[in-house]
Amino acid sequence: MKKTLFDKVWDSHVVQQVQDGPDILFIDRHMVHEVTSPVAFLGLKNRDIPVLYPARTFATADHNTPTLNQHLPVADPLSANQLKTLEDNATKHGISYWGLGHEKNGIVHVVGPEYGITLPGATIVCGDSHTSTHGAFGAIAFGIGTSEVEMVLSTQCIMQSKPKSMRININGALGKGVTPKDVALYIISRLTTSGATGYFVEYAGNVFTEMSMEGRMTVCNLSIEMGARGGMIAPDHKTFDYIQGREFTPKDKDWDKAMGYWNTLHTDNGANFDKEFHFNANEIEPMITYGTNPGMGMGITQGIPNANAVEGGESTYKKSLAYMGYNEGENMIGKPIDFVFLGSCTNGRIEDFRAFAEIIKGHKKADNVTAWLVPGSHKVLNAIKEEGILDELHEAGFELREPGCSACLAMNDDKIPAGKYAVSTSNRNFEGRQGPGSRTLLASPIVAAAAAITGKVTDPRTLL
Amino acid sequence: MAYDKFTILKSSVVPLPIENVDTDQIIPARFLKATERKGFGDNLFRDWRYNQDNSPKADFVLNDPKYSGKILVGGKNFGSGSSREHAAWAVYDYGFRCVVSSFFADIFKNNCLNIGVLPVQVSESFLAAIFDAVEADPSTELIVDLHNQTITIGATSSSESFDINAYKKGNMTNGFDDIDYLLNIQDTIRDFAANTPL
Numbered sequence: 001m002k003k004t005l006f007d008k009v010w011d012s013h014v015v016q017q018v019q020d021g022p023d024i025l026f027i028d029r030h031m032v033h034e035v036t037s038p039v040a041f042l043g044l045k046n047r048d049i050p051v052l053y054p055a056r057t058f059a060t061a062d063h064n065t066p067t068l069n070q071h072l073p074v075a076d077p078l079s080a081n082q083l084k085t086l087e088d089n090a091t092k093h094g095i096s097y098w099g100l101g102h103e104k105n106g107i108v109h110v111v112g113p114e115y116g117i118t119l120p121g122a123t124i125v126c127g128d129s130h131t132s133t134h135g136a137f138g139a140i141a142f143g144i145g146t147s148e149v150e151m152v153l154s155t156q157c158i159m160q161s162k163p164k165s166m167r168i169n170i171n172g173a174l175g176k177g178v179t180p181k182d183v184a185l186y187i188i189s190r191l192t193t194s195g196a197t198g199y200f201v202e203y204a205g206n207v208f209t210e211m212s213m214e215g216r217m218t219v220c221n222l223s224i225e226m227g228a229r230g231g232m233i234a235p236d237h238k239t240f241d242y243i244q245g246r247e248f249t250p251k252d253k254d255w256d257k258a259m260g261y262w263n264t265l266h267t268d269n270g271a272n273f274d275k276e277f278h279f280n281a282n283e284i285e286p287m288i289t290y291g292t293n294p295g296m297g298m299g300i301t302q303g304i305p306n307a308n309a310v311e312g313g314e315s316t317y318k319k320s321l322a323y324m325g326y327n328e329g330e331n332m333i334g335k336p337i338d339f340v341f342l343g344s345c346t347n348g349r350i351e352d353f354r355a356f357a358e359i360i361k362g363h364k365k366a367d368n369v370t371a372w373l374v375p376g377s378h379k380v381l382n383a384i385k386e387e388g389i390l391d392e393l394h395e396a397g398f399e400l401r402e403p404g405c406s407a408c409l410a411m412n413d414d415k416i417p418a419g420k421y422a423v424s425t426s427n428r429n430f431e432g433r434q435g436p437g438s439r440t441l442l443a444s445p446i447v448a449a450a451a452a453i454t455g456k457v458t459d460p461r462t463l464l
Numbered sequence: 465m466a467y468d469k470f471t472i473l474k475s476s477v478v479p480l481p482i483e484n485v486d487t488d489q490i491i492p493a494r495f496l497k498a499t500e501r502k503g504f505g506d507n508l509f510r511d512w513r514y515n516q517d518n519s520p521k522a523d524f525v526l527n528d529p530k531y532s533g534k535i536l537v538g539g540k541n542f543g544s545g546s547s548r549e550h551a552a553w554a555v556y557d558y559g560f561r562c563v564v565s566s567f568f569a570d571i572f573k574n575n576c577l578n579i580g581v582l583p584v585q586v587s588e589s590f591l592a593a594i595f596d597a598v599e600a601d602p603s604t605e606l607i608v609d610l611h612n613q614t615i616t617i618g619a620t621s622s623s624e625s626f627d628i629n630a631y632k633k634g635n636m637t638n639g640f641d642d643i644d645y646l647l648n649i650q651d652t653i654r655d656f657a658a659n660t661p662l
Binding site: 013015016018019020021022024026028029035036038039042043047049052053063064076078079081082085119121122127128129131143144145146147148150151154155156157158159160161163193194197198224227229250257258260261293312313315316319409410411418428430431432433436437 | 481482483484486488489492493494496497498499500501511516539540541544545546547548549550552567568569570571574575578579629630631632641642643645646647649650652653656657660661662
């Protein structure tokens with residue numbers, strides 16, 4: 001039978017099928033962070049059971065860590081307690097823990113690939129919806145709830161009904177200034193935030209095969225924003241080159257054995273998908289969002305759609321625009337902004353900082369803009385320094401912060417104030433996501449850079 | 465952890481006719497710092513429910529004494545966004561045992577099932593009928609019958625059936641959870657693990 005990439009990985013991980021119920025899925029690698037794990041560890045304690053395979057779980061601190069003065073004790077007592085709880089739990093159960101100050105510390109979905117935890121053909125879960133990031137390597141990777149974190153810790157399995165399959169094909173040449181983030185925001189704007197709910201997506205076409213691994217991570221990261229369980233891209237030589245030699249990738253004979261499996265990881269010709277979309281690369285512009293969900297995005301030169309032209313309820317749409325302080329029909333170009341956030345598991349990698357630096361070079365940060373530039377990990381931070389990007393940022397009047405999730409979800413002090421506008425490279429523009437009352441415009445690193453030096457929404461193509 | 469058994473729930477409802485209610489609205493990230501599963505109901509819909517000075521917003525449904533009950537009825541695509549189980553915990557802790565919508569985000573739905581909150585997906589037209597009935601009479605009751613997989617509007621006796629897989633239904637009815645099941649097949653899991661390529 002012809003199988004999809006997704007079928008091959010899923011089917012090879014089914015331990016057992018429950019009659020009239022879900023599949024019992026074996027999990028190769030599990031990542032945990034401080035926010036969604038404590039109650040799961042508490043569950044183990046209450047049941048008095050151990051972690052079944054501690055070497056398959058990796059822990060990092062990222063969600064509520066400060067991005068300034070990480071060498072000092074964490075000031076917020078609740079955050080400090082959560083971090084301490086993770087450290088204690090990891091120590092107790094023999095799990096690798098990369099806490100604040102650790103050289104490998106960073107955002108869970110940034111450090112996973114950096115250290116070879118992320119592998120093609122693996123099943124990877126984490127109590128975080130952006131676990132879909134790891135699908136860039138041809139893994140089945142998705143976010144789970146805390147009850148499921150407890151299941152994985154205690155049994156290395158979760159119970160899941162197999163999602164339906166979807167393939168999104170994009171072929172053609174991407175235009176100037178169009179980045180992987182724009183490709184993802186474009187797809188979400190076409191499918192809506194629930195358009196892929198119940199599905200697992202495979203991205204196919206030359207746009208994705210030509211994309212760098214980091215670009216693929218950005219695209220797969222945002223799969224959840226159209227409701228998909230996850231998204232994946234078939235592994236190729238770029239994938240294998242990226243992972244080879246990293247700390248937790250298989251070595252020697254194990255590598256050869258794994259390659260035997262990885263070489264099978266592609267969708268067979270003629271395999272069936274439950275749903276399929278085709279888009280042309282040349283339809284995609286640099287994107288920006290104008291509303292309060294990631295589906296409310298458009299090409300940066302377009303006008304905000306009228307309520308009667310969008311699918312779904314008019315009152316919800318109008319409520320959303322009212323929150324943003326925008327009106328139907330308005331153009332986004334020239335809209336004043338207050339903050340710029342470069343970072344997150346979506347766009348906090350070295351290529352994102354290179355792209356940002358390319359735009360701001362020779363310019364100055366606009367006086368009306370507060371910019372928070374937050375690397376996804378220490379590895380990214382070090383590369384920023386080594387490549388001379390930090391000097392370029394400083395010359396243009398920018399400061400760099402320390403790694404973490406930061407203003408993406410504003411659990412730490414990095415909160416956008418009420419009513420203020422932030423152009424953010426992160427993944428969600430929900431009401432209050434970046435701080436109570438904050439207003440988020442999602443965009444690529446270069447749109448963020450263009451906004452940072454002009455103080456308003458600017459088409460980055462005018463600066464290229 | 466095991467949870468309350470769910471059989472038949474007859475209750476008035478709290479209507480929230482907004483689409484795409486995301487997990488950041490259900491419980492904002494700044495309230496996720498606990499290390500125990502306690503007190504999340506206090507911050508359910510925090511920023512829709514309270515002003516920044518913590519005074520209640522009079523026009524939000526949870527602050528409207530006309531509406532109460534164990535069933536929350538939301539617009540299409542309820543629970544989109546984050547995987548935080550805290551969202552389901554907040555719904556439960558506030559006192560809801562059932563959420564009704566015409567469409568649920570996957571992870572939120574799974575999280576609800578895992579803690580004993582029943583997500584009931586109904587048609588768009590039935591959802592509209594519920595909102596209409598509750599608007600006409602806020603004391604309108606819904607009857608959610610898990611055994612027969614039906615949901616009925618008390619006032620009109622209008623009824624619809626809903627889907628749930630037999631395994632999850634059994635768990636909800638008996639108050640079991642998945643970990644109990646998985647712990648019982650540990651030997652099978654160990655055998656499987658010994659033969660995985662990664």
